[in-house]
Amino acid sequence: MDKVILKNMRFDFPIGLDAWRRFRKPQPVQITIEAQPTSTLEPAAAKDDVNLSMDYGSLYKNMSAALKEPHPDAFPTIRSLIALLVGLVPDCGLLNIEILLPKALPHSTGGVLYRFQIDKSELEIDTSSLTVTVRQIACTCIVGVNPHERIYKQTVFIDISVPMVDPAVGVGALEEHYTAALHDMVQTIRERVEGSSYHTIEALATAVAQIVTLGYGHTVAKVRIDKPSAIATIEAAAVEITRSKTFFENKDFWKVKLP
Numbered sequence: 001m002d003k004v005i006l007k008n009m010r011f012d013f014p015i016g017l018d019a020w021r022r023f024r025k026p027q028p029v030q031i032t033i034e035a036q037p038t039s040t041l042e043p044a045a046a047k048d049d050v051n052l053s054m055d056y057g058s059l060y061k062n063m064s065a066a067l068k069e070p071h072p073d074a075f076p077t078i079r080s081l082i083a084l085l086v087g088l089v090p091d092c093g094l095l096n097i098e099i100l101l102p103k104a105l106p107h108s109t110g111g112v113l114y115r116f117q118i119d120k121s122e123l124e125i126d127t128s129s130l131t132v133t134v135r136q137i138a139c140t141c142i143v144g145v146n147p148h149e150r151i152y153k154q155t156v157f158i159d160i161s162v163p164m165v166d167p168a169v170g171v172g173a174l175e176e177h178y179t180a181a182l183h184d185m186v187q188t189i190r191e192r193v194e195g196s197s198y199h200t201i202e203a204l205a206t207a208v209a210q211i212v213t214l215g216y217g218h219t220v221a222k223v224r225i226d227k228p229s230a231i232a233t234i235e236a237a238a239v240e241i242t243r244s245k246t247f248f249e250n251k252d253f254w255k256v257k258l259p
Contacts, residue, residue, distance in 0.1 A: 002041040004054040006033040011067045015075040019106050021183055024072040028102050033059070033085070036094040054090055062088050082116050082130070093121040105186055109157070110135025112182070114164075130164040134182065136226075139190050142197035143204055143227065156201065157236075158189065159224040160212055185216045201225045201239045210252075213245040220244045 009031045018025040037054050044053035066084060075081045078099060085097055095118050102111035113135060118128040137158040142150060189211055198204045205223045212221035222242045230237035 002037060004033075004035050004037065004041075004056050004059070006031075006056055006060055006063075008032055009060065009063065013067060013070050013075070014072050015081055015101070016077055017104075017180065017183070019103055021180065023076070027104065029067075029081075030100040030102065031063070031085070032096075032098040032100075033063075033089065034096040035059075035089050035092045038091055038093050054092070059089065078114050078132075079130075082114075086118065091120075094119050105134065105137075105183065107186060107190055108134050108137050110159070131161055132164055132182070133159060133161040134186060135159050137186055137189060139193040141193050141195075141204070143199070143201060144230070145199045150197075153194075154227070154229045156193070156204070157226040157228070158193070158205075158208060159222075159226075159240075160185075160189075160208070161222040162212060162218040163220065181216060185212065188215065201227055201237075202241070205239050205241050206243065209241060209243040210248045213243065214248050218245065 011029045011031070012026050013029060014024045014026050015029060017023060018027045035054060041053055044050065050057075063085065066088060075084075081099065082097060086095065089095055097114075097116040099114040099116075100111050101113075104112040113133045114130065115133070116128065116130045118126060120126050137160070138155060139158060140153040140155050142153055143156060144150070144154070189208055192211060193204065193208065196204065196207070198207075205225045208225070209221045209223045212218050212223070220242065222240065224238060224240040226236040226238040228236040
């Protein structure tokens, strides 16, 4: 399980849509690489020789050079960036890539995080997965059982994680429409949540999962809701649920209760 890690490399270049749904506009990009070499790092440790390891200095230089001033059309999709990064990492058994676009959505204070993993540990078999998480969608709504919570709105923060259903990597697997749908989904969730009134964040999280799956076609959604005002002496109380599209086929959890 030895790993070489490059954490939070910061760049600024155009990728997909920006927060205002514009193409070819630069935006901040943070990249983390975790590479598990095909052999352990013990030889490098035993002889204290970087040539026997995966040289993270050279890896960073190669990535920095490739991403310093890319062409405005170089990364129309997140997958096109992933394809470049995978090609720059030397042979490894397991590769994890995290790409954070911290300002990709106007109402997401935590940004949009893409997590890609490719496993080459099995001979002639490469398996990969890609998920996207919209972090900390800020909403104000009526939620809670206490009398004052039924009068005043409070802020909650919503995280939504869904799989990118096509695991193919490359510019041929375009997701412009997918990215635009992500903007639409967040806007819909904010409008529905801010018009709602629930006693529990469990019910609110379930309603959000229903929008994500039935409204936007995702097979499964993980929804986390943080309620910072719930208890004064802690940072937040939170609930996290995972629900599939089939779970909602014969159910209707969305309900707007008036206070």
